[in-house]
Amino acid sequence: MDGNFSLVQLMLSVLIFLVMFFGIGFLLNMLLRMTWLMALVYPIVVILIIDDVEFFDYFTSPALAFQSLGDKLMSLHMADILILSSGLVGAIIAGIVIKMLRKNGYQMF
Numbered sequence: 287m288d289g290n291f292s293l294v295q296l297m298l299s300v301l302i303f304l305v306m307f308f309g310i311g312f313l314l315n316m317l318l319r320m321t322w323l324m325a326l327v328y329p330i331v332v333i334l335i336i337d338d339v340e341f342f343d344y345f346t347s348p349a350l351a352f353q354s355l356g357d358k359l360m361s362l363h364m365a366d367i368l369i370l371s372s373g374l375v376g377a378i379i380a381g382i383v384i385k386m387l388r389k390n391g392y393q394m395f
Contacts (some may be wrong), residue, residue, distance in 0.1 A: 289341050303373040311380030321384050324377040332370050336362065 311324030334341070336358050341349040362370075 296368065299365075300371045303369050304376040304379075305377065307373040308376035308380045308383075311377040312383065315380060315384040316348040321381045325374070325381055328374050328377045332373070335370070336366075 307324065307328065314324050315321055333355065337355050338358070339351045339354050
């Protein structure tokens with residue numbers, strides 16, 4: 287990730303990640319009836335977004351893969367952290383909304 291964002295790009299990216307992962311989390315919660323599934327899966331999604339290592343390298347050569355992941359995490363810019371954390375906030379808000387809808391008696395959710 288580059289990290290060279292204008293303020294408008296940053297605000298739009300944060301909004302897009304928040305809405306996108308709220309929607310994905312809401313749909314998964316509605317279909318699978320597992321309220322916090324997306325909030326638990328989101329860190330894996332983030333790792334797949336930022337890491338350059340193949341998925342199977344975590345099993346075949348874990349020392350190198352996790353070292354590379356640590357280096358990538360430490361090299362993230364503040365804008366990247368804000369954007370990725372807004373996706374987590376969206377997934378958490380989806381869980382809260384589903385819980386509130388179920389509490390209020392909506393059977394579909």
